[in-house]
Amino acid sequence: MIVLNELTQAIGDLDEEKVMEMLAEFVYSKPTENEAQEVVNACQQGMGIVGDLFEKGEYFVGDLIFAGQLLTEAINTLKPVIGGKSASKVGTIVLGTVHGDLHDIGKNIFRSMAEAAGFVVHDLGTDQPVSNFVEKVKEVNPDIVGMSGVLTLAIESMKDTIDGLKKAGLRDGVRIIIGGNPVTKEACEYVGADAFTSNAAAGVKICQGWVR
Amino acid sequence: MDHANKVMIEQSQQRNQNFIDIYEGRMPKKIPIAINIDGAAALEYAGKNLILDQYSADEMIEAMDYTNGLFDTDLVVGFSSRLPSYYKILGARNYVMGGDGFMQHPNINGIEPEDYDELINDPVKVCWEKVIPKFYSELAKPAPYNMIALLKMYVSMKNVMAKIGPAAAHIAAKYGKVTQKFYSKRTRAPFDLLADTFRSFTGISIDIRKYPQKVLEACEALLPLVLKMGIPAEKPSKTIRVGIALHMPTFMREKDFAKFWWPTYKRMVEYITEAGFGVYMFCEDDWMRYLDYLKELPAGCEMQFEYGEPKIIKQKLGDKHIIEGLFPISLLRTGSIQEVERKTKELIDILAPGGNYIFNLDKGILRASDAKVENLQTLLKCIREYGVY
Amino acid sequence: MSEIELKSEYYKTLEENLEKYCIPIEAIAKAKESIQGPEEALFELLVFLIT
Known part of the structure; x- marks a missing residue:
């Protein structure tokens, strides 16, 4: 069972290993599309943490670049379970x-x-x-x-x-x-x-x- | 010899001497001025066509002459070495002319992460075999296309420089500018070379997290290369400066900077200094959080700062190193003459006492729109009148 | 500081070049300009191209 706020924090920490491990397990557990959407949201909240740390001067542009890459990798891992009708485009x-x-x-x-x-x-x-x-x-x-x-x-x-x-x-x-x-x-x-x-x-x- | 000539020769000698005194650790008579103006800006000041005239050494020389007459800088200004003819001949992807004629430098990586081991083993080989074909489409073609392209580019450069060299000397003499060559070769910090040439800004930002050991080994492997790039052929002297533009540090967290960027850079500066030369480093962006590191470098480094607190920089580094920069170019673009004068005196008051100071802007003037003519003229006049010891 | 010397398949010292081109070692002083000059110029060109 994925712990959403742990995932959010792992994204915020730019802990690639932990994020990818959590997501691999999650995808393997055959989640519903709604559950997958919750995970996507958790990732985005993690990006919010990244943005805040950048604002505070703890993260720098190099870290944002890695964050962007990590997010893309995360979304790619989730694609098979996000579903055909896909997340409604906002x-x-x-x-x-x-x-x-x-x-x-x-x-x-x-x-x-x-x-x-x-x-x-x-x-x-x-x-x-x-x-x-x-x-x-x-x-x-x-x-x-x-x-x-x-x-x-x-x-x-x-x-x-x-x-x-x-x-x-x-x-x-x-x-x-x-x-x-x-x-x-x-x-x-x-x-x-x-x-x-x-x-x-x-x-x-x-x-x-x-x-x- | 006519009077005008003698006056200019003496002026050149005086201006040379200000730099020599600073570099040899003495108080100069007046503050030396290291302000530089790019070739594109010179063409624009001279009313020339940026899209067409960079192909003509004669046009560029006219623009240089005009710009050096327009602005009473110490250094001969107004030439850019990255010309479109070279890059068109090579089919370049790394230097491209923008829509308005200005040469730009897109973010492109020379190698992929899987090439790290080869890079660590022989960086120059990787340059010829991987980086060159990636950067230059003509050089990726088989013989004879690639050899023809390389030779044509080399001849283009020779043809241009054969005219520019003597013209620059003539202009220096004509306007009484600095005639001694203080700035010699340019090089990079090993990490910056790894970023700028091999992995790109984006790539290296990911590599330090995904392949940290490879990054460390690559920096070690690049140290001999950056030293050979930088060590001048001239006899050692503190008046000869090796130019280093510092790129990545301000985009990194301190712990990554301390682990990946700093160690090989420090060794590089120590080596160049021990070899008897001086170092000139452009601390681009805001280096305030790294001042204690800069303090560790061998004495007498010339450091140009873009942003920062002049008082703190002077207090922390001014005894050991030569400080320059911090004058906001934005003031030359949009400020009034009075504001320019006020800021000039304010900076001189903070940074000049005790010497170890060269006047410079926070960054180079790249385009004519960066600096209004009357503002830059006012600035230069103000430094000459106010910057006297 | 020999560990700082640049070593590469694509960069040769004057001695290495004399050997490569079968030029007698006695020519070393005379060959500096015509044989090593181009090696160094090519290195400078490479640096210009990769930076």
Whole structure:
């Protein structure tokens, strides 16, 4: 019998061996889809712990990367028991690194955490022109648009992208979150986003709040 | 010899001497200025086309000349060695021109975890056989395609540098900049080389948890390589600095830093120092939690800090090491002239007393938009007037 | 510090190169530029390419 809060803590501790052992046993015990969903939730709560420890300055970006990997491995292990109808998708996100910027580490951490949280993520990739964001938003009608950037020029690109969405009449239909090194409250206001973060786990929490 | 020439020659000598004095442990007459400006920024300041003009040594030289005239830096600035011609010829995946012309460095790993044993056994072999084909699609092709691509790239580099070298010397003399070569070769901490070249940022972050013993052995195996990369050919002198950009530590927990990153780095710095050279390290991001480690390094290391508390850094390290950095480039981008002057004097007041101080920004100026012309000019003027011992 | 010397299948010292190319050992001083120069230049190029 899996102890959910033990699993949550093991994820929070980034104890890969323990997590994978617990999940292997759980899958072997032929659980119901509901039980499996509870386990997925426990994993996500574990990611919440990771995000908190990052915020506190006990975990660092390298640990977030490992956490993202651990979460992906955990979800993959659970796939056979999560079921055909699969966890109800909680929302859709269009994600990308803005034009002029080729960095993707933070974006990728966010993506794996968001997917584990039940979001469908359309990842455009890096160095994405405004038009790509606009077209994708038109195509999939997401709840959220996430923009990432590490270089200082990314702020201007984020503003361009949001202006592009406004011009296309799409701004009001989505919530926008920005992430990366240079993002601050001032940057968030300047570009016209709804939220900002430099912590992927916190970013996912914000998105979950929006789609509830 | 005309008067202007003599004036510039003397200015060069004075500026050289400020650096020499610092490196040899004396108080300089004035604070040396190590501010650098990237080639892309120089092209933009000179009104050139970033997408087209990096293919022309002549255009880049014009931009260098213009930028060195525009900004009264100590060092000759405005050249980038990573040019698109090389990387196009090689079919590079590790250096790619962004949509606006700026050369970027995507996260790509040279090897997989199963290659660790081979890496530990012979890192240079793994570079040629695995990393090179992974980074460069043309070099992954069979002979003769790969040999043609490599030779073309080498000739491209030779052609460019044959012009840049003399041009840089001419510019140094013309504007009375530093004419002595203080910064020699560049190298990496073994762990950073393992991360940046072989496993990538993402990969190494996972490896320290999944394969810790391999990571430790790989760092040992890379120590001879990073030393050969760094040890200069010149006669040993403290005025010759080996450049090391420190990458991974601030993204790691301290216990991982202490176990994996620090030991081989410390040995590397000790070796270079014992060989009679100096070290210049760029402590990127925020090193405040690691200051006690830096204190352990052999005396006279030149340390550029990006973020941190100037007073604490000076107090903890200022007697033993040469401090530089901490001036926020963001102020050059969005601040007023008055704010720039105020911050300059504030930093000089904290960091300059007692010497062991070189003025620098928190990071390099990569694009013209990073620093407004009048702000950078004001900054340089202020250092020259206020930074006198 | 000999344990710090770089050893590789793909990097040869001048002596090793003389042996490899069957050049008399007496040529060692004369061959430094034409034989070892390229070895060192190639190493520098490799470093540029992998960093």
